[in-house]
Structure formats: C-alpha cells, structure tokens
Amino acid sequence: MSASFLQAASVDEALAALDAGARPIAGGTDLVVGARQGKAPLPAALVAIDRLDDELGSISDNPDGSLTIGSLVNHLRLMSEPLVVERATALADGAALIGSPATRNVGTIGGNVMNASPAMDTGAALAVLGATVHLRSASGPDRILELDELWTGPGTTTARPDELCVGLSLPARPPRSGSAYLRLEYRRAMEIAVVGAAASISLSADNLVETVSIALTAVAPTILAVEGTAALAGRAVDTNLLDQVAALASEQARPIADLRASERYRRHTVGVMARRALEAAAERAQGIKLGVPVNRNKGIGVSL
Amino acid sequence: MNEKLSYQVTVNGVAFDVDADRDANLLSLLRDQVGLTGTKQGCDDCECGACMVLVDGRPVNSCSYLAVQTGGRDVTTIEGLAEDDELHPIQQAMLDHAGVQCGFCTPGMIMSAHALLETTPKPSIEEIRIGLSGNLCRCTGYQSILNAIGSAANAAD
C-alpha cells in the first residue's frame, strides 16, 4: 500500500514486512496513545495485523487439555469465552479489568504481552497459569518462550524485531484447580494497576494444596513470580497459609514509590491482593462459582 | 514519517475517499476531513470516552485509533443514529430522563450505550455501569443516564 503502512493480508506477509523493518500494530491502544502523549513517535513503517483473524484470532481447546490463544484475541473475548472463564479464570479476571469496553474491544492479548508493561492486567494471570509465548519470524524457526524468558523490563522483551507473537499456550490444569486475579482499585473502573496479584492453585481431594503459584503486578520491572510457594504443598488453605502468602508477596515485591502509591503502601497492598487472589482461586478450585472479574464480585468492589 | 495515504472509509453508510496522514487518528479524520463534529475530543489518552464511535459495530476511542485502520470498514458516529427526524430510542431516552446537561459527553455516551445494547439488549444496572464506564460525565452524576439507558433497553423489543 505504501512505504509507511501495510495492511497485512496474511501472517506471512506481515512477517516479511517485519523482516524489512516494519513494526506490527493490532488495535494500536498502547502505540497510538504513547505517540499522542509524546512517549515515542509511531514507527516509520507499520504493518497492520488487525485483519488476520483467520490465522491469529482463535481460541482452541487442544486434545491434551491445553489452550491455545491467538495473539489477536481481544480482551472482550477473553473475559467472556467459556473456555477461558472455566479453565483460565484469572486471565478472564484480568482481561475484564482492562480499560473500558472500547479498550477491551480494541486491545489484544498479543499486544498486551509484547508491550511488556509490569502493570499489565493479564500478565500475572498468564504467569500463574504457566503460559508460553509463541513467536514466529520469516527468517528462522518458531520460538516458544516462557514468560520470564520473554519479559526483561518495562516495555522490553527478548523478542527480535522481526518476530511476531502469534499466540500463547496455556498448559492443561489438573482437576480441582482454580485461579484468580485481583487488582487494587481506587475506583470501580478505568483503573491502571497500582498493584495486582494472580494466584492459581490445585487441591487434593481433601482440599490440601497440591500446587500453588502467585505472581504480582506493578511491583517490579516485570511481572514478578513469587518464589517459595512449592513449600506450601500439603497445607490446608487457611488463615495461616493466606497470611504466609501475603507475607511472601510483600517481602519479594520490589515496588517503586510514585504518584499512585508509596513503596510502603504498594508492598502492603500487594500482599493483600495476593491473599485475596489465593482465597478466590481456592474457592474456584472447590467448584464455588465466583463471577468474573473477582474485583467486582467480592469485597469492596461488589456491585450495588 | 507522515506519508499521505489514500483509502476509502464508510461513515454512517456513506463512502468517502480520503487522503490523510498515516498517523492521523480516526477522530481527526471524522472531524476535519469527513466534516462530522459530533464526535468530541475530551482527552488525549482514552480516558474520557467523548470520542467514542463504532467501527464495524464495535466501540472504539477514535482519538487513539489510526484512521487508516478503518480503511474499507464501516464507521458509525452520533450523526448516524437518528433516522430522518426520528431520534434513536437511546437519544430520545437521554432527553426524556434529563440525561443531557452540557452535552459534550453525550455523543460518546450514546455510542457506548448503543454498543452495549447491541450485545446485551437487556442489561442489568451493573452491566450498564460497566458498559458505560469508559465515558466520563461531569454534569449529571450519571444517575439520569443510568435511568435513560435502562429505560431505552426496557422499551426495545
């Protein structure tokens, strides 16, 4: 179409454009707002991938129980798609909290992941669900990266400029599993995460912890996976365990102080979010229905 | 890099051949080229919703959406809702329930409500709250808008 803008008709065409130096744009939420705020001008050459729904827009339920989510799937679909709500509930929680309905319509999971903001609302959920990211390029073999191999800092990743995120995989979860994501909110909508936390848990038949995983939002340069949760196996999900998880989260957080909160307040509230996320995840693991997002179905944010 | 690009966009059912900077956003295309000023600019970062339009029926903050990405697509603005002299039921309900004061947020609010009712024809109050949460209004305190959208939904069959 032109030197500065290509509307890709296929993933291959998009990859060729990336190889030639173009940058991808899907909904443009982060890119265009960033440019308007003077953070970074729009790239010299753009390749629009927003019409590649056939190749990048599906959610598939694989025979091994894993889910594959195309990078163009938007947040609106993530929060309402039964496969995601049932099997990757924390991701639905996170997607449902992003911006407004318009942002959730325009914004995609691929864009969110590759933008690599430590405040992204889907990041902690993806981390506790063990997501991997699928990168494709014109020049080499596909690469599948763990999230901690992908994210290196605020807005930075190990993806090469010629690589396109084509999707994510979420591994199968054992039975009696649940997950949840919570965010600290000063108002009931249109928030950006001051802190947030996701938890996933799987329980034994007698409701003891088999595995638990916690990840934190906006308290480190990248989404932060909490360490030391393996030791919690075999425990009951009780006040002691929840206190311990809150403490682990608060201790490991490396928050900054800024306009939105002090370091001290972030460190405290991220523990609160971790505790609540784990509590909600455990409820879900036991089959208790807790609406998406947890933020608006439990506690201070519940609907009037 | 701000190359001029030529493409066609359909706005409220009318096709326009446009020639615009690559970096032009949809809001400026609508206001400056297509000549429809009902869509408003209230902020710079998708926070106020005054610029809300529909692209292929789905809500989009036109201030932060590249115009070129609407090439070949259908855009609906506030000017596209009323048919002849007949107000759209959401527009009429906003008047009947005093959901309009200064009116600056009104076009965006109505477009968000339209998008909501397309997918959720009988929304709960909570669904209206969340569906319109990207549209700030400083005048009404939202109460009359909740009443208006609830009534527009109930009136539709």
Place this chain on the structure above:
Amino acid sequence: MSLTDSTPAAAQRFVRADGPEKVTGSGRYAADLELPGMLHAAFRYADMAPARLAGIDTSKAAAMPGVLAVMTAADVPDLRYSPGIADRKLFATDMVRFEGEILAAVAATTPAIAAAAAAAIEVSYESLPAVTDIETALDPAAPLVHPEWADYQVDEGIVREGNLACFSSIERGDAEAAMHEAHTVVTSRYVADGCHAVPIEPRAVAAQWEGNKVTIWSSTQVPFDARAGVCETLQMPTNRVRIIVPHLGGGFGGKCGFHYEAHVAALARAARRPVKLVFSRAEEFLAPDRRREGMVFELTSALDADGRLQARTGTVLIDCGAYVADAAFFPQLAAMHAVGPYQVPNIKIDASLIYTNHQPSGSVRAPTAPQACWAVESHTDELAAAAGLDPVEFRRLNAVDSRTVGPTGQTYEEIGLQECIDAATNAVSYGDELAEDEAIGVAIGWWPTFVSPAGAFLKMDEDGSVQILTGAQECGTGAVMTLRQLAADELGIDPERIEMIYQDTAAAPFGPGATGSQTLVNNGRAVIAGAKQIADQLRELAADQLEAAADDIVLIDGIAHVAGSPTAAVAIDDLAATAAGGELLLGHGSDPFPEPPEAVGTTCVGDQGLTAWVGPQFSCHAVRIRLDRDTGVVRVLDVGAAHDSGTIINPAGALGQVHGAVMMGIGQALTEGTVYDEHGHQRNADLLEYKLQTIADVPHIHTSFIEPPTNNAGPRGAKGLAEAPNVATAAAISNGLAKLIGTPVRMLPMTAERVWDTIGSAHDQVAAATEGHGK
C-alpha cells in the same frame, strides 16, 4: 429506605430546548467552528517557575513556513488586570510565576506547525526559589511571589501584605474569654489539597476581525466578563467586541473569568486571519487560573456542659497560587464556612489568601466551601464526641433554624436546615443497624445566593411566538432552559412557543453568566419583568376587545379571558396579530436585585459584602460508606441529600444538579487532588492519574428538596442551586470514615493510602496506649 431517585414525572415538561442538537451531534461547541482561512493557535508556556525572564527570541518560530503571527508581551498594551487585585498580564514580562504562565502565542496554518513554532521559541531564565508551602509563605524571609505587589491597583476593602494576597476576619463577642470559661475545648487541624473543575470539554476560543470590530467565540461561562477583559487588555470600546458562546461543554467554575479571548483576538489581528485555539486536556489542567484552592485549617471550639457551642477560633490559609484571578473574595467566604450554619456567640476567624508558585486558584463550584465544610464538619463530629452526643443530635442542638441568629448576626426568616437534617438522615435510615465496616456520616452545609444586575429583552411577534434575548449563559445546568417556563407562565402561553437568543453579548443585555448559581435568580427576575410588560400590553389589547378592565384579564393556555368568564375570551395569537399592525409587543426587564440583610454585632475585616446572605441555602448530606480496612479503599453506597434551595421550579434540572454535585463531591473526597512536586509542577495533569468518579462508582442517591417560603430571594422564592449540593458530600464521607477508624482522616482527598495510614496510626496509638497501661 427509599429507592434511588427516579426521573421526575415533570421531566417531560422540561425537556431542554437545546437537547435535540446535543443528542444528535449537530450542536456546535467552540472547537467545532471552522472559518475560511482559519489559523490555529498555540501557546508557549513557562513550563517552570518561578524564574526571572532573561530573554525571549521568537525569530526562529516566526521564520517557520506556515507561521503567520508570533506574539509576546511586546505586542499588546503593557498593563495589569484582574478583579480585586490587578496582578496579571496577558504575557509574562519580567518574571514567570507558575508553570502554565504564557510567554508567547503563535498562529499558524495547522495545529502541528503552531505547536512546533511555539516549541522553537527560545527562552532563557534565571531560576528563582519557589514558594510552594502556604504555611511558610508568610514568613518574612520567604521570597515574594510578587516583589512589586505594593504597586498593584486594588479594590477598596482589600487587606494585603507581601505574599498575603488578601485577608478577611470575622470577630464576634469575646472568643478568648469564652474558651477559658468553657466546659470542653477541642482543637483540630485539617489540610485540603487543591483540585480541578474538569469540564469534559477542554476550552476553545476563536476570533475573527471585520474592520475594527472583533467577534470572539469562546467556551466561557461568563461572556460579559470575557468581553470586559478583552476591552480592558486590548483597550477597546465595549461595542466593538462581541463574544458568542456556542454550546458550552461544562464549566463548574473552571471556565469563569476572562481567560484567552484577548490572546486569540490579538493573534487574529496580527495574522489578519481568523484564529482558533483548542486546548488539550493537559493544558486544561495546567494553564487556567481556575483551580480549586488547597487550604489549611486550624480550628478550636468551646462547648458548655450541655454541648452547646460557645466559641470558635480558627485560622484558615488558602493557596492563592501565582495570581489572584477572582479569588479576592475567598477569605471572607472561607471565614464564613469556618464557622458554618451554627449558632456561635463568640467567634474569631482569620482567613488568608496566600500567593504561591502554584497554578492560580479561582472559583470552582462553591469555592472554598467543600474543603471548609469537610474540615469544619469533621471538627464538629469531634466536638459531638467530646460532648458525648450523637453527631446528628449535636447538629440539631447547635445549627441555625428559622428565626435564630447566625454566626455573623444575620437573623433568618423561614429556613429549612433542621428539616434537611431529618430528610437526609431518614433517606439512609440513620440509626438502623449497619453491616460490618459500614457507617453513615452526616454533614450540614450552607451557601449564599448571589445577586447581581441582569437584563432581558422579549418580543412577541405577529404569530404569537416569542423570543427572549437574555445575557444568561447555559453551561449545562439547564437553568437558561428554565427561563422559557417563567416567561410562558407570565404570558399564558406554551413554553414551546418561546425561543431564546442567548450567549451573545451583542444581542442581549448584561447578565452575570453561569457563575455563582445566579441564572434563575437574576436572569429569571429580568425575564419575568420583561414578560410582565408584554403581558400588560396583551391585557390592554384584550380589555379593548372584550370591553373589560385590563386588570380583570387573565392570560392562560394561549387565551386572554375576563376573570370568571372563560367564554369572554380572545386568542393571544390574535392579539399578537393585532399588535403587529400598531404598537409592537416588546418587553425589557432589569429589576433591582434583593438587598442583603443586616448583620448585627459582627466585625469583619476585609469585607467583600458576604457577611450576611440573600436567600441563604442550607443542606444536609448523609452518606453510607463501606471501608476495606486492609487497603483503605472506600466505597460510597448511599447518599441522602436534602436541600433548602428555596422553591424548586424545574425538578428534573434540580435533581441533575444534586446528582452531579454529589458525584463531584465523592471525587473530591476520595480520588481527586492535585499532586505537586517540590518545584510546583503538577504531577497528575491527566485523566488517568487525576481520577474522576465513573458511572461504575455511582451510589444510590436519594434527594429531598425542602422548600420554605423565601421572600428575599429570586423568582417565586427560588434560591441558587448548582453549587450548594457540592458543599457537604466530602464532609459526610469524612464523618463516616472517622466512625469506622476511630479518628478522622485529616487530609483531603482521603485517598486509600491516606485512609490506610490513618488506620495504621490509630492502631499504633491504641497499641501504644495499651502498652503504657501494661507498664
């Protein structure tokens, strides 16, 4: 508990005349205007302050292709302006005092070129120490924000000195002696941050010259003030400056005053082309001199053994920012609010407006009142606790009532404050058992009705339809829309037969504009007076035709008939046709406004005429909240809002004012506050970091209007309304929170982190006290 307010049945009768264009997108706002050859303006701001301006070089900007004009102070008359204290210039000359101060303006063929040219202007500064703390700004060693303050022209009655922009005090009885004799004395300190009006429309101004006359389209709430500002600063006669306001996208005080009309007019004259200025959201936050002021309160009150207020002393400091804007009357208003609507025999309140290097403060919806009410009403709950009284009981005991004397010696006629307390508390079932971590806070507030001159022209044409030409300004409230109703009732015709010409200084006589909740009271008075003249003409004509006395003619439902004989009638349209062949049906109104009542026994230094109030408004808000103790996040669940704003003429419009003000009040209480760095830069000048309440946050709101008969007010006993509901919400939330925490949150906004900190320190204090007992 009653249901949330539903749409009043009368809403249909008041469907706004400007509604259809607003819901269809065809209504034009200032930024929507496009004139042939129109250029785009951009300002170069100081971006830093304070600093001495060492040099400014516009040559590179002026040489850029597409740039048609670049202006600085050198290109406009060298004079200072501003009501009260003339401390401002259009463009900075020797010094910049806040980051949004304008150094230069550019007109260019596109907004992008204008912005690039503004950025290409080279400025050199010598940085100066900043004054950012009002508590140290009066220290003799503090740098002066206005070193040349003594040379400024000021209005009579204004008391000032150095960084003290102006001062007001209220003295009554002997407060100090009363403190000594009191049973209980409580002292409190409260600190409120500044905040913003945040109309959803960022302002826009366009100007076009034809010969020596200029037409300016501006998103102003006060077109006549804007005209006066242009005439003063560009030294032009009033009749060559025409201000037209297209639809105005909200104001809330933020668009009061004269702002950028002269800058844009001067640019258009220099460029010989129409010029349009459209603000970004960031500019809307940073540049105007209409920020809500930060304040510090130190209050001490004395009670007798029965819990009756005996004395109040207080110091109120108000952050003026770098220029006075319209804030010269703030100290007196703040002093009044530092007492509140209570019966207090002994008072000594000092209120100071203090220059700093912050953005200038100016009238935002009930200036000084929400902050002061928050402080005073939080203090009042502390008093109630000290007296062992329920907070509502304490207010019933001490608040003013009909035929009592207020704090400054005004004796009230019929007022509805006590009834407001009943209605608001009943609306949220005050006293019933509440869920865990829930509480109801209650606060009362007051606010004046402002009066000023206003005029209106009316004409009834040959078909019986009417035009009103009014200087009133519609900022969204619908108050101007209500004027049709007033005229229709005088003329006995359907309001749909009336059109209005408004928001045009060339067409209509003076009006104060959408400021001080004045439209219904003042423009309404003028419209009724003008309509009465036409009604009298119609009665004379009907009397002739019906062979009756003019005094016996009744105008109703489009008919003029003889009183008691509905069949002896003639259509008003026919009378209009008759008049069109002879003496035309014309009316003009500008009746004198009500005089303020007497204040007895009070001394007020720095008096700006606000010691005693015409049509005083009273309110009570009772708010049920829920607290998340682990995070400090507060949720407002129910609001009972009861108001004595006199007679309510347009119920749907009145409800809209209460709802909007309550939501604004919740924002001020919890999430809206300007955050500054140590250099006086605002850190949250955008809508992501400066958080307005969303529709997802709306509580149930239950509104009651108490309508006592009011003589000394506007038409039919109407008082003002738009500001009063913004006064008490934050205070009520504070009192609910204090019940849950055990101590008030002493900073506004009461952000989640501040609430959490307060919970933490309350907990620490209890722990420390317990430990002390153990030893």
